[in-house]
Every structure is written in structure tokens, then in C-alpha cells.
Amino acid sequence: MDKFIINGGRRLKGRITIGGAKNAALPILAGTLLVSEGESIIENVPNIRDIDVMLKVLEVLGANIDYDPDKHRVIISALSIDNYRAPYDLVRKMRASFLVMGPLLGRFGKAEVSLPGGCVLGSRPIDLHIKGFQSLGAEVTEEDGYIKAEAKRLRGGEVYFDRPSHTGTENIMLASVLGKQTTRIVNAACDPEIIDLADFLNLMGAKIKGAGSTFIEIEGVDLLRGCHYSVMPDRLVAGTYACAAAISGGELYLDGASEEELKLPLMKLKNMGVEISGDGGGLFISAPHRLKGVDITTFPFPGFPTDLQACFMSLSTVSNGVSTIVETVFENRFGHAMELKRLGADIKVTGDRAVVNGVGKLKGTSVMASDIRAGAALVIAALAAEGSTEVLRVYHIDRGYERMDEALKSVGADIKRVSD
Numbered sequence: 001m002d003k004f005i006i007n008g009g010r011r012l013k014g015r016i017t018i019g020g021a022k023n024a025a026l027p028i029l030a031g032t033l034l035v036s037e038g039e040s041i042i043e044n045v046p047n048i049r050d051i052d053v054m055l056k057v058l059e060v061l062g063a064n065i066d067y068d069p070d071k072h073r074v075i076i077s078a079l080s081i082d083n084y085r086a087p088y089d090l091v092r093k094m095r096a097s098f099l100v101m102g103p104l105l106g107r108f109g110k111a112e113v114s115l116p117g118g119c120v121l122g123s124r125p126i127d128l129h130i131k132g133f134q135s136l137g138a139e140v141t142e143e144d145g146y147i148k149a150e151a152k153r154l155r156g157g158e159v160y161f162d163r164p165s166h167t168g169t170e171n172i173m174l175a176s177v178l179g180k181q182t183t184r185i186v187n188a189a190c191d192p193e194i195i196d197l198a199d200f201l202n203l204m205g206a207k208i209k210g211a212g213s214t215f216i217e218i219e220g221v222d223l224l225r226g227c228h229y230s231v232m233p234d235r236l237v238a239g240t241y242a243c244a245a246a247i248s249g250g251e252l253y254l255d256g257a258s259e260e261e262l263k264l265p266l267m268k269l270k271n272m273g274v275e276i277s278g279d280g281g282g283l284f285i286s287a288p289h290r291l292k293g294v295d296i297t298t299f300p301f302p303g304f305p306t307d308l309q310a311c312f313m314s315l316s317t318v319s320n321g322v323s324t325i326v327e328t329v330f331e332n333r334f335g336h337a338m339e340l341k342r343l344g345a346d347i348k349v350t351g352d353r354a355v356v357n358g359v360g361k362l363k364g365t366s367v368m369a370s371d372i373r374a375g376a377a378l379v380i381a382a383l384a385a386e387g388s389t390e391v392l393r394v395y396h397i398d399r400g401y402e403r404m405d406e407a408l409k410s411v412g413a414d415i416k417r418v419s420d
């Protein structure tokens with residue numbers, strides 16, 4: 001298990017190129033299972049652990065994978081899929097493995113995927129995915145810890161989400177592109193990664209309209225052909241490095257970051273005193289003054305992203321004044337608060353609300369990452385802490401950030417990776 005050792009207090013300055021988005025690449029890779037003619041060439045795939053898990057799942061199902069992580073390119077042939085079961089030992093490593101259910105069901109009319117099991121962010125059920133598959137005409141059962149779904153050919157239909165689910169929307173899109181008739185998703189999630197998935201599927205021959213809005217219409221087609229596609233840049237990685245610039249009082253250019261996809265986090269950063277400008281190709285972030293406290297409520301896109309809540313909590317620990325952070329998307333996403341307190345932060349958590357009283361300084365000590373974004377937030381806090389901070393269990397960070405230590409080091413952070 002690796003850990004990071006960070007000596008805080010360095011002002012970050014320079015340029016970071018934002019790589020491909022994990023949460024777009026994962027459903028796109030799952031979507032390559034739908035192809036029955038030609039191969040899929042996917043570019044800008046981030047070199048992170050969650051991608052390794054997804055590729056392993058595809059391999060277990062019988063896909064041929066040619067992956068060059070340094071070039072960020074994967075070539076996938078799904079012509080010889082001969083297994084329809086995604087096993088527990090892979091799905092438990094990454095819930096998003098459940099995204100293969102939609103394409104398997106859509107193309108082959110059968111799929112068995114292990115229940116993802118417990119999750120550090122709360123119970124995280126998959127009932128919306130299952131209800132959606134049933135609305136399309138699938139028979140879904142649960143047996144020995146596996147969800148089994150069957151349908152001769154999905155007919156399509158109306159899918160109503162009680163609440164917008166990001167991967168739920170993607171799974172239904174993936175299942176229905178080869179449907180007999182038209183599918184309509186009502187109260188769909190609107191995240192930019194869903195648009196990226198729709199663009200990819202449409203390039204393969206799918207007929208999807210409305211992705212990025214709450215109403216998506218998918219007209220079933222008979223066949224999808226392989227294509228060449230490049231994954232969108234990662235808005236959450238961009239948001240994380242924007243926070244790194246802000247907490248260090250630094251100046252960063254984030255190459256590939258888009259203002260459009262980060263509207264609320266950027267507005268909150270501006271409220272905190274951060275200066276931001278874009279040039280069409282990326283964002284300049286600079287933080288010339290001490291940060292001011294901020295109030296945040298997480299919400300499905302275009303609301304404030306739950307995935308940046310932890311990093312903003314780190315910022316608020318050293319900001320001037322009181323910040324209130326409310327988490328409405330996940331029931332248990334304050335795991336980082338206790339660790340931030342170990343660094344000297346003044347945080348009170350009650351239910352879904354954290355009240356953070358900004359302190360003058362954090363002080364380095366040992367802290368432990370509990371999930372991808374909580375880990376990133378601890379690194380951000382450590383950049384501002386006096387002395388040395390040890391961030392343990394960085395494998396969580398490696399699930400979603402490509403070599404975060406090297407990226408931060410390249411702009412002046414004093415950070416090293418140590419194998420325990």
C-alpha cells in the first residue's frame with residue numbers, strides 16, 4: 001500500500017493537463033460491448049485503477065482488449081463475448097462494473113451481475129437501474145448475490161426515475177439502444193458524462209436525443225458498429241486541481257478544463273475570493289488573497305457536485321469565517337471530516353450538515369483516505385498544512401486520479417509517494 005508524504009506551505013504555479021474523465025470512460029468502455037461489427041478505438045482513457053477493473057470485467061466477458069495506458073488508448077473487440085456474468089470479486093472493487101448489465105441485456109438478452117455490496121458513501125441501492133430494466137421488458141431476479149436479467153429483445157418503453165441517477169440513466173441508455181422500439185427516460189440525470197456517452201453511442205449508429213436534459217429519447221436500432229472516440233476531460237479532476245491552486249494561494253492553468261461543466265464550483269470559488277478566467281482551451285485559477293468561507297449544498301448536475309464537496313470542505317477549513325456544507329446526494333459522505341479534524345480543522349457534523357469554522361492553520365499529521373474524493377481532499381488540505389502530512393491508503397486516490405503526486409509535484413508541491 002502506497003502513501004503520500006506532503007510538506008505543506010508551497011505555492012503551486014504552472015500548468016496541469018486534465019486527462020480523460022473516469023465517469024465518462026467507464027460507461028463508454030461498457031458500451032463497447034454493444035458492438036457487433038468492427039472494433040472500438042477509445043482515446044483519452046485515464047490511466048487509473050477503476051479503468052483497469054472495467055477492462056478486467058470486459059475481458060472476463062470475452063472481449064479482446066489491447067490497452068496502452070501510456071498512450072491512453074484502448075482498442076476493444078466485442079465480437080466474441082461468450083460469458084454474461086460479471087463476478088463479485090470484480091464488482092465489489094468498483095460499483096460502476098454494474099454498467100455492463102445494460103449492454104449485455106441489450107445485445108444478448110441476458111446478464112448476471114453481482115450485487116455491488118456495501119459502500120463507504122452509504123447504502124447506494126441499484127433499485128432504479130432494476131426498475132428501469134423492468135420497464136423495458138426485462139425479467140429481473142436476484143439469486144445468490146447476483147442480479148439476473150433476461151429478455152428476448154428489449155422492447156423499450158417509458159422509464160421514470162424517482163430521483164436522477166447518473167449511472168442509472170447510463171445503464172438504461174446502454175440497454176435500450178438496441179431495443180425494438182423507442183425508450184423515453186423521464187427525470188434523467190443531466191451530467192456532462194451522459195452527453196459524452198450519448199455522443200459515443202450515436203457515433204456507433206445509435207439514435208439518442210436529449211442527453212444532458214431530464215428527458216432522453218432513444219430510438220432502438222438493429223446494430224452498432226465500432227468507432228473511434230476520444231473521452232471528454234475530467235471536470236472533477238479539474239475541480240480538484242482548482243482547489244489545490246486555491247488553498248496554496250497559487251496560480252495554475254488547467255489545460256482542457258471547461259467553465260461550462262464546472263459552473264457552480266467555479267462560482268463558489270469566486271465567492272471565496274479566487275480569480276478565474278478561461279481562454280476556451282482551459283482555465284486560469286489564481287488565489288491572491290486568503291479564502292473566504294462559503295455555503296454549499298450538493299445536488300445532482302447542474303447543482304454543486306457531491307464529488308467536489310470534500311475538496312471544498314478542505315478549503316473551508318482554512319478560510320476566513322464559517323462555512324456550511326450540506327450533502328444531499330449521498331447519505332454518508334463526510335468520512336473526510338474526521339480526518340480533517342486530525343489536521344486541526346474545526347468541523348461539526350450533524351446529519352447531512354457540516355459547519356466549518358475556518359482556522360488560521362492546519363498542522364500536518366497522519367490521515368487516511370476512505371474513498372476517491374475524500375482522499376483527494378486530504379491531499380488538498382495537506383498542501384496548506386504546516387509541516388509534514390502522511391496520507392495513507394492512496395490506492396483510493398489512484399482509482400480516480402492519474403498520478404496525482406506527479407501532477408502536483410510538477411507545479412511545485414513537495415509530495416512524494418512511498419511504498420509501505
Ligand code: EPU
Binds near residue numbers: 022123126165372
Ligand atoms: N440511488 C438510489 N437507487 C439507485 C441508484 C441511486 O437510491 O438505483 C441513489 C444513490 O444512493 C444516491 C443518489 O441516488 O443517493 C444518486 O446516485 P447516482 O446513481 O446518481 O450515483 P452513481 O451513478 O452510483 C455516479 C458517479 C459517482 C458520483 C455520483 C453522483 C460514476 C461511475 N459514479 O454514481 O462518482 O458521485 O454519480 O454524481 O459515474 C466518484 O467518481 O468518486 C463517484 C463516486
